[in-house]
Amino acid sequence: MSELVPSQLPLWILLLPLCGFVFNGIIHPVLTRGVTKTNNVISGAVATLAMVASFVVAWTGFRELAAGSGALHTTVYQWVAMSDFSVGLNLQLDRLSSIMALIITGIGSLIHLYSIGYMSHEKGAARFFAYLNLFCFAMLILVLSDNLLFVFFGWEGVGLCSYLLISYWYGESANADAARKAFLVNRVGDFGFVLAMCMLYAKFGTLSFAQLLSLITPDHASYLTGVAVLLFFAATGKSAQFPLYVWLPDAMAGPTPVSALIHAATMVTAGVYLFARMHFLFELAPAVMTTVAWIGAFTALIGGTIALAQNDIKKVLAYSTVSQLGFMFLATGVGAYHAAVFHLMTHAFFKALLFLGAGSVIHACDGEQDMRKMGGLRKALPITHATMLIGSLAIMGIPFFSGFFSKDEILFMAEAMPRGSMGLFTAGAIAAFLTAVYTYRMLRMTFWGEARTGIHGHESPWVMTLPLIVLAVLATFGGFLGVPHELAHSVGLPAQLIGEWLTPVVPAAALDLHAAPLSEGMVSIIAILLSVLGIGLGAVLFKRSFSLPSPSLGKLLEGKYYVDEIYQAVFVRPLYAIGDLIAKTLEGRLLQNLGSWMGIGSSWSGDRLRALQGGDLQVFALVILGGLSLIVAISLFWTNV
Amino acid sequence: MDTGVLLHVLSAWLFCMGLLAICIRRNTLIMLMGIELMLNGVNLSFVTFAHELQQLSGQLQVFFIITIAAAESAVGLSILVNVYRNFGSIKTDRTQTLRG
Numbered sequence: 001m002s003e004l005v006p007s008q009l010p011l012w013i014l015l016l017p018l019c020g021f022v023f024n025g026i027i028h029p030v031l032t033r034g035v036t037k038t039n040n041v042i043s044g045a046v047a048t049l050a051m052v053a054s055f056v057v058a059w060t061g062f063r064e065l066a067a068g069s070g071a072l073h074t075t076v077y078q079w080v081a082m083s084d085f086s087v088g089l090n091l092q093l094d095r096l097s098s099i100m101a102l103i104i105t106g107i108g109s110l111i112h113l114y115s116i117g118y119m120s121h122e123k124g125a126a127r128f129f130a131y132l133n134l135f136c137f138a139m140l141i142l143v144l145s146d147n148l149l150f151v152f153f154g155w156e157g158v159g160l161c162s163y164l165l166i167s168y169w170y171g172e173s174a175n176a177d178a179a180r181k182a183f184l185v186n187r188v189g190d191f192g193f194v195l196a197m198c199m200l201y202a203k204f205g206t207l208s209f210a211q212l213l214s215l216i217t218p219d220h221a222s223y224l225t226g227v228a229v230l231l232f233f234a235a236t237g238k239s240a241q242f243p244l245y246v247w248l249p250d251a252m253a254g255p256t257p258v259s260a261l262i263h264a265a266t267m268v269t270a271g272v273y274l275f276a277r278m279h280f281l282f283e284l285a286p287a288v289m290t291t292v293a294w295i296g297a298f299t300a301l302i303g304g305t306i307a308l309a310q311n312d313i314k315k316v317l318a319y320s321t322v323s324q325l326g327f328m329f330l331a332t333g334v335g336a337y338h339a340a341v342f343h344l345m346t347h348a349f350f351k352a353l354l355f356l357g358a359g360s361v362i363h364a365c366d367g368e369q370d371m372r373k374m375g376g377l378r379k380a381l382p383i384t385h386a387t388m389l390i391g392s393l394a395i396m397g398i399p400f401f402s403g404f405f406s407k408d409e410i411l412f413m414a415e416a417m418p419r420g421s422m423g424l425f426t427a428g429a430i431a432a433f434l435t436a437v438y439t440y441r442m443l444r445m446t447f448w449g450e451a452r453t454g455i456h457g458h459e460s461p462w463v464m465t466l467p468l469i470v471l472a473v474l475a476t477f478g479g480f481l482g483v484p485h486e487l488a489h490s491v492g493l494p495a496q497l498i499g500e501w502l503t504p505v506v507p508a509a510a511l512d513l514h515a516a517p518l519s520e521g522m523v524s525i526i527a528i529l530l531s532v533l534g535i536g537l538g539a540v541l542f543k544r545s546f547s548l549p550s551p552s553l554g555k556l557l558e559g560k561y562y563v564d565e566i567y568q569a570v571f572v573r574p575l576y577a578i579g580d581l582i583a584k585t586l587e588g589r590l591l592q593n594l595g596s597w598m599g600i601g602s603s604w605s606g607d608r609l610r611a612l613q614g615g616d617l618q619v620f621a622l623v624i625l626g627g628l629s630l631i632v633a634i635s636l637f638w639t640n641v
Numbered sequence: 642m643d644t645g646v647l648l649h650v651l652s653a654w655l656f657c658m659g660l661l662a663i664c665i666r667r668n669t670l671i672m673l674m675g676i677e678l679m680l681n682g683v684n685l686s687f688v689t690f691a692h693e694l695q696q697l698s699g700q701l702q703v704f705f706i707i708t709i710a711a712a713e714s715a716v717g718l719s720i721l722v723n724v725y726r727n728f729g730s731i732k733t734d735r736t737q738t739l740r741g
Contacts, residue, residue: 615737617672621663 003070009061010091010144011074013054013101017108017137020050025130038126044116047129051112051136055105061093062102071095073146084205092146092209096505099341099498100143100273103348107265108136110467114356115257117464118363128168132261135161139266143273148197148207151274155193155238158267159186165262166254178253185247189237196230199223213280221284228285231278232292235271241329242299245322246564252314256359259314264321264351269344272325275332276341276506283335290419293333297414297427300326302561304434308441309548309557312369313358316442320395321351323431327410330428334420336413337506338499342482343406345498349478350394350403353471357388360460360468361446371442372546376451380458383465385447387472392443394475396436397531402479404527407432409482412523416516425518429530436534441542486520648689655682669724669731673717680710 024043029035061072071094078088093101112132119125138157145151160183167179201207203223204215216224235241240248240263248268252259262268275282275292282289303323310316324347331340362369364381378385394401397408411432415425459465481497488495499508518526541549548554556562612623655678662675684703691699721731728735 617669617733617736618664618667621660625660625664 004073004092005064005070006074007061007064007072007093008074009057009064009072010093011076012057013061013093013105014091014137014140014144016050016054016057017105017133017140020047020133021130021137023047023050024126024133028126034124035127036124038124040120040122040125041116043126043129044112044119047133048109048112048116050133051105051109054136054140055102055109058093058098058101058105062098065093065095065098085201087147087149087207089150090146090208091144093144094505095502096273096276096341097143099345099501100269101140103345104136104139104143104266107348107352107471108132108261110470111257111261111265111352111356114260114359114464114467115255117461118255118257118359120461128165128255131161131164131168132257135165135262136266139270142270146209148200148209148212151277152190152193152197155234155270156190158262158270159183159190159238162186162251162258162262162267165258166251168254168258172253175253178247178250182247182251185244186237189234189244192230192233192237196227196234199227199230209277212278216280216284218284224281225285225288228282228288231274231281232288235274235329236295237271238274239268239271239325239329240299240322241271241325242295242302243563245299245303246567248322249315249318249560252312252318256314256355256362259318260352260355260359263318264355265348268321268325269328269348272328272332272340272344275329276337276502279335279337279506282332286419289333289335291333293330293414293419293424296326296329296331296333297424297431298326299323300330300431301427301434302326304431304438306557306560307438308434309554311372311445311546311558313361313371313374313442313446314355314369316371316438317351317354317358320354320435320438321347323435324351324395326431327407327428330424331410331413334413334417334424336410336417338496338502338508339406339409339413339482341502341506342498343410345481346394346402346406346475346478349471350391350401350475353387353391353468353475354395356464356468356471357384357391360384360464361388363460363464364458371445373452374446375449376447378447381447381460383459383468387465387468388447389443390472391475392439394479396439396535397432397527399524399528400476400479402475402477405479405482405484408484408520408524408527411527412484412516412518412520415518415523416511418511422517425523429526432527433530433534436531437538437541440535440538441546444538444542445546484520484524487524645689645693649686652682652685652689655679655685657682667732667734669721669733672733673714673721676717677710677714680706 023046024038028038028043028046032038064072071092073093074091076089076091078086080087112129115125115128115132119128122128135158138154138161140154141157142151142154145154163179163183166182167176169175170179197207200212203220204212206212206215237244248263251263254262282292300323303319303321303326307316307319307323310319324343328340328343328347331337331343361374361377361381361384364377364384365374368374390401394403397404411425411428414420414428415422480493482499483493483495483497485495487493502508548557559565611619659675659677659679659682662678663672666672666675684706687699687703687706691697691703724736725731
């Protein structure tokens with residue numbers, strides 16, 4: 001860890017979104033006497049300004065770090081201070097968290113701005129903007145905290161806010177169900193987080209990253225394997241990895257900006273962030289890391305294949321996110337944290353762009369999400385089409401768009417790192433190939449060809465198109481922060497800026513570039529070929545119909561491998577059955593009867609005891625006599641024995 | 642039988658008869674008499690003990706009890722008169738206002 005510099009900047013990054021939340025959540029509704037009477041433009045503008053201001057502060061912090069100072073550190077307050085245990089809200093803006101903070105506040109600002117347009121038809125969107133601000137606040141706590149306990153606070157905070165945002169339109173029971181599902185599946189993962197914290201505290205007596213870093217040595221490797229497994233479990237929940245990815249596609253029930261913010265740019269990357277932050281721990285559990293890599297690769301394949309057969313435009317993007325997160329886990333698993341963070345960043349650019357573009361399409365089509373009813377929207381939505389095209393090229397991995405560099409880096413690391421293998425590389429390459437196919441299908445179904453139903457959309461207002469354009473620029477040029485070494489040397493560009501930036505916090509991947517089975521250039525060529533082949537295959541497959549050539553396969557993919565149904569049968573139904581059983585026997589018979597018995601018993605004894613208080617002198621006298629006799633008898637007994 | 646024991650038995654019997662009167666008779670006047678009877682039973686045993694142990698304090702106690710008994714019967718009788726005025730009877734079963 002680099003030295004700590006006291007600074008108030010991290011605190012302000014946090015406080016500004018919180019101020020926005022307080023304004024939109026409390027002050028504004030109180031002033032207008034009711035949240036439904038709030039003014040959308042005012043609340044949206046305040047929320048956006050809060051995020052922009054936070055971004056400016058984050059940028060200032062970033063500049064200070066770039067100027068060579070150590071991590072910026074704030075002690076806000078001491079929460080727990082016992083003799084040997086102290087936890088405070090200590091904020092720390094170092095090289096890793098500054099990138100995260102810039103992504104959250106920067107893309108967050110754009111999404112807030114976009115939301116003003118997207119939510120303009122809503123009544124009283126102050127609630128929405130309050131949730132958005134609160135979400136960003138929680139996410140910033142997650143990335144800025146310098147100890148695990150407050151990371152967990154943020155971790156739970158984003159969980160809560162995602163619940164609130166997914167069920168923003170709570171009138172529909174499907175939305176409420178989706179929100180509950182997201183919340184509960186995340187809780188399953190959080191269980192692992194809590195246990196991991198307990199284990200770490202039991203062994204090391206601290207939860208601070210810096211202290212853990214200095215205390216953990218290879219001697220603890222066997223103990224830490226358990227911790228690593230639990231933390232990984234937590235990360236699978238938050239970052240929608242197999243087997244806990246099922247909540248993310250359902251979470252598309254929320255408003256589209258929410259999908260862009262939560263499910264593309266911020267919350268789902270929390271797991272990747274956790275890995276990068278705790279790398280010193282995970283490095284001591286190589287078996288777990290190999291599992292992480294394979295789970296990531298597997299998730300990338302599952303998400304990619306399911307995305308092939310979805311007809312809801314947001315569902316395609318949701319499974320695409322699952323798949324891309326799989327790439328990030330693949331990278332962390334082999335130990336290439338910088339590649340994971342790099343892909344996290346470029347993915348935040350292009351996936352936020354794609355989601356917002358999809359939102360623009362949905363907005364134009366009056367809430368229609370089924371791509372089978374779209375088609376031919378290119379003319380009606382020129383800006384949306386152009387920006388979505390750029391985002392798609394980026395995610396497909398077309399050269400010189402951002403996704404090309406980050407995905408290539410991951411594919412290269414998958415085979416070049418000591419823990420990598422050709423198997424992982426192949427899985428990643430297939431997933432990359434699938435990405436091109438389903439992205440092409442989405443574009444083809446939505447924008448190209450002839451209009452299939454009478455939907456004739458209109459271009460969105462500037463508050464929505466401006467963020468699209470900015471994100472399109474980022475998605476185009478963002479990749480130049482991580483140009484691979486070989487290419488950089490041949491054209492004279494700076495190589496791996498992001499990797500170098502992260503090196504003080506997260507050690508760079510130590511590997512011999514020339515010892516890899518496939519060189520960087522080879523990987524790039526293969527990846528380009530796969531992308532082009534994917535697009536070509538998409539063009540052939542989806543020329544006339546948009547379903548897969550094999551109906552049974554299409555059905556399997558459309559049904560998402562029936563994983564939800566399996567969970568339903570294996571976990572949900574038995575739990576319901578147990579709950580029913582308890583309700584009927586324990587609750588229905590035992591507890592209810594116990595209650596009745598207690599009532600019957602007290603009224604019976606009351607009936608008997610009532611005579612004592614009847615006001616009859618003789619009875620009083622008799623009772624006194626009885627008590628007296630008892631006392632005499634007892635005292636006689638005690639004195640005799 | 643020794644006179645002392647006989648006197649003790651008599652005093653206990655008096656006490657118990659007084660107690661019995663209190664417990665079973667419904668007439669408040671009789672109950673008051675029962676109380677006096679109990680006091681006299683106690684007096685008797687005090688006197689007997691004083692005689693047996695050759696100590697004056699027991700006899701002294703009896704004087705106090707007689708005084709208090711006089712005061713008690715005065716108070717008791719006035720309560721009794723009030724009860725009669727309020728309830729029209731001095732039977733205890735008429736005064737059970739708390740009867741459930």
